[in-house]
Amino acid sequence: METLSINFLIKDSPTAVAILDNDMRFISHSNIWLQEFNIKDKVIIGKSYYDVIQNTPQEIKDIHQECLKGTSNTNKGKKFIYPDGTIRWFKWKINAWKNEDESVGGLIVIHEDITKHKKREELLKIAESVGRIGGWELDLKTNVVYWTKVTKEIHEVPEDYMPSLEEGINFYKEGEYRQLIGKLVGEAISYGKPWDTELIIVTAKGNEIWVRAKGEVETIDGKCVRLLGTFQDIDERKRAELEFKAATERLAIATKGANVGIWDYDIVKNELVWDDNMYRLYGIKKEDFNGVYEAWQAGLHPDDKEQGDKEIALAISGEKEFDTEFRVVWPNGEIRYIKANAVTQRDNEGRAIKMIGTNWDITESVRAELKNKEISERLHVATRAANIGIWDYKINEKLVVCNDYMYDMYDIPKNSSNLLNEWMHRIHPEDKERIHDELEMTIAYDKPFNTQFRGIRPNGDIIHIIAFGEAQKGKDGKVRNIIGANWDITELKTTKLQLERVQESFKGTFENSAVGMALVSLDGKWISVNKGLCDSLGYTEKELLQMTFQELTFPEDLNTDLKLLQQVVDGKISTYQIEKRYYHKKGDLMHAILTVTAVKDIEGKLSHFISQILDISSRIHAENRTKKLLDVTKEQNESLLNFAHIVSHNLRSHSSNLSMLSGFLASENDADERKNLMNMLNNASESLAETVMHLNEVVQVKVGASEKIKNVNIHRTLKNVEKNLSVLLKEKDVVYSINVPHDLKIKGIPAYFDSIFLNLFSNSVKYAAPERQLFIKIDAVVKDDVVTIAFEDNGIGIDLERHGKKLFGMYKTFHRNKDAKGIGLFITKNQVEAMNGSIEVKSRVDQGTTFLLTFSKI
Structure with missing residues (x-):
């Protein structure tokens, strides 16, 4: 009975509750449980909890297992995201129930799906954030003030900020708004009076913003115990509202000053609302206007009522906007001219429901226009045709009145009795019928007279004329006369024909010239190129037109070209010619003579350039080949000269050495010394043979470059x-x-090299200081790919201030040595430079000399 009673209570429980055994099988459950989890199977007793409620989150399964150990678990709300993206919120309370022996028999699970409630909370938070609406509360028992997150954001304070009542009031702008909020709070506490108002606060960051503050009172036994309400940021809306109000006030002032009236016509209700200016425009009092369409219509001039009704009907139908002019008759009989504009508002189905428009008085301008219309029309034509023939053809009278220039233009006698016939007689026979028809069209249909034709003077000269005219109507609406002008364009026509011939001639020259030609824009782009230029540069016309001349110019030549071009742009010169290089499409350099000429438009402004590009690559290549031949000839001459010097200078040294050894040998009796001298003589002979071999190489030096240079x-x-x-x-x-x-x-x-070192050794010996032992030091320093050989001695030295400039000259001597020939250093310098080296000297008198030889390393 007890079990049945418990089951009965559980079945009717208002919450989702279930009793489970140790194996998580249902023992009992409430009816709400089935509804809460949308369980279709009505019989779940004995079934596994996880079979009935599939996709149970693992976290809840783990809680179940902990509770089966005798613990309990409560959660007021937790969010779960399922693998398919579904989001569910649950709250629960889980307790273990026990048997009589205190052992755990299973679980009592109270489970509730609060997803809908949580979603509403999230939407409410979003609405608060989007609408910038925050909440607040003041507990008068504890004096604790609570602000929601949005309220704190509006006040620009941190999220952990805890305000007091005094601080909250002090946020309102000092003066009017702070006094008002203090008054409202006081009345709420004292009399239970709620409030809803708009004020300005100054945020924690010093920004002034408009807010809407609402407050309500909660009382107990007639005593206020709590204040609560909302706080909304309305700054953007309020400022727009204030700006609109100010603009409306300014508009009212402007419309009054400009005598402009504003009206609003409700088409459906036939209600017409005017501002004060409208009554002044129509010359009536406000109390005399009953605010309907017919009241407006009654004020129109009788001749304009039909047109006014038509204009309104067209605006309502949507055929055209309401934009018209009409006359109104004041009660005193005065006629005023009104200009009216309006826009039409429509409902969702396109039906016109309202018109809003403006009226303004244009009486003075219309009267001035009517008074000066004829003068203005004549003046308008005359100003368009200054210094040209002006005429007035009066149709009914068959009479033409014109200025003097018309007579001169056609060579018509000024005393002519019938100018119209004289004029028509001067028109070229082939154009006469056309001109007659065009004049008739102007008379019959008010078509503007605007044409060109030829005239013939009495001497047979043909003149070219541009003629234009406008028809003038009388009160009956018929064309009564045509006012026009003629402009003699004969000279212009002749010039145009000449220009066309020149252009045609230039076009033929441009297209057929073998010389490269181009039209170039002010920014350096090719406007047009001829075939000659395409052939010279190797590009197609399409390719060149997508490029600039700067892209094709060799960089070292570009700056010179641009400087001269700038002088043309500045007007300092009109043309220039330079030799420059371009890149051929294949990558080779194309040498050319460039001629650039400025072209100006009719106003004298620079419009583009004409460039002529003469390919001189073949000439340059020929010049280079000639120069190379001259260089080879020069080098050969220098080599022959060096060869002669070596023969005369170096062989003399060998000869002296051999002669000296032979003398020693002839006078020496000692056998050992004679043997030594014989060895030295053999060595000298070998050196002579080697020198002769080297001289033979010099003879062959021009046979080929590869044979003359060796690794030494x-x-x-x-x-x-x-x-x-x-x-x-x-x-x-x-x-x-x-x-x-x-x-x-x-x-x-x-x-x-033999000659250079032999000469340097000989010079050191020849110019040794007599009072000290001669010392010679030869060093070599290698740095990167450069070798420097220093040949140093402690001889008598050279006075470089006196002899430095002529040190390496031919036949130049600087000492009184009888053996000095003045040829050794000359030969040395030429030989060093012939091997792309350099030589310099450092020397001090009576201290010594150092020669520095510099060569490129292998």
Whole structure:
């Protein structure tokens, strides 16, 4: 009975409750449970909880397992996101129930789906955020003030800000608004009076904004215990409202000053509302106007009522906007002219429901227009035809009245009795019928007379005329006369024909010229190019027109071209000619002579350039080939000269050495010394043979460049020269050191290096200081790809201030040495430079000399 009673209570429980056993099977449940979880199967007793409520989140399953251990779990609301994206909110209370022996028998689960409630909360928060509506509450028992998040955002305070009542009131702008809110709060507390008003607050960041503050009172036993309400940011709307009000006030002032009336016509209700200016425009009093369409119509001029009704009907039907002019008759009989405009408002089905418009008085301007219409029309035509023939053809009288220039233009006698016949007689026979028909069309249909024709003077000269005229109507609406003008364009026509011929001639020259030609815009783009230019540069016309001349110009030539072009733009010169280079499409350089000429428009403004580009690449290539031949010839001459110098200079050294050795040998009796001298003589002979071999190479130097340049080992060359001069060095007691890497090689001519070092050694010996032992030091320094060889001695030195400029001149000597020939350094310098090297000297008198030789390393 107890179990039945419990089950009965559970079934009728107003909440979703279920009782489960240890295996999470249903023992009992409320009817609400089935509804809450939309369970179709009405019999779930004995079934697994997870089979009945599928997709139960794992987190809840874990809670179930913890509660089966005897614990309880309560949650007032938690969000779950299912794999398919569905969002559900649940709250629950789960307790374990126990058997009589205190063991856990299962779970009592109270479960509620609060998804709809939570969604409403989220939507409310969004609405508050979008509408910038916040809430507030003041508990008068505790004096605690509560602000919602949006309220704090409006006041620009941090989220953790906790205001007091005094602080809250102090946010309102000092003066009118702070006094008002204080009064409202006081009346609410004292008399229970709610409020709803708009005020200005000053935020925590110092910004002034308009807010709408609403407050309500909660009382107990007639005593106020709590104030609560809403707080809304209305700054944007309020400022727009105030601005509109100000604009409306300004409009009222402006319309009154400009005598403009504003009206509003309700088409459905036939209600017409006027502002004060409208009554002044119609000359009536406000109390005399009954505010209907017929009251407006009654004020119209009788001749304009039909047209006024038609204009209103067209606006209502949508055929055209209401934009018209009409006359009104004041009660005193005065006629005024009114200009009216209006827009038509329509409902969703397109029916016209309202017209809003303006009226303004144009009486004075209309009267002035009527008074001066004829003068204005004549003046209008005359100003268009200054210094040209002006005429007035009076149709009914068959009479033409004109100014003097018309007589001169056609060579008509000024005493002519029938100018119309004279004029028609001067029209070219082939144009006469057409002109007659066009005049008739102007008379019959008010068509503007605007044409060109030819005239013939009495002497047979043909003149070209532009004629234009306008028809003038009388009160009967018929054309009564035509006022017009004639302009003699004969000279202009002749000039145009000449220009066309010139243009045609230029076009033929441009297209058919073998010289490259182009029209170039002010920004450097090709406007038009001819075939000659396309052939020279290798591009098609389409390709060139997409490029600028700057893109094709060799960079080193561009600056010169642009400077001259700027002088043309500035008006300093009108044309220029330079030699410059362009890139061919294949990448080669095309040499050209460029001629640029400025072209101006009819107003004298620079419009574009004409460029002529003469390809001189073949001439430049021929000049280069000639120059190379001249260079080869020059080099050959220099080599022959060097060869002669080497023969005369170097062989003399060998000859002297051999002669000296032979003398020593002839006078020497000691066998060992004679043997030594024989060895030295053999060595000298070998050196002579090597020099002769090198001289033979010089002879063959122009046979081919590859044969003249070799990799020369500098250390070995120096050692050979040392061996060649060993007797001389020994005789002069010379101390020397050669600090040159054994593997140092330089590209050059071996004979030249032999000659250079032989000459430098000989000079050091020749110009040794008599009071000290001669010391020679040879060093080599390699840095990057440059080799510097320093040849230093402590001889008598050279006065460079006196002899520096002529040091390497031919036959120049600087000492009184009887052996000085003035040729050695000349030969040396030429040989160094022939191998693309350089030589310089450092020297001080009585201290010594250093020669610095610089070459490129292999």
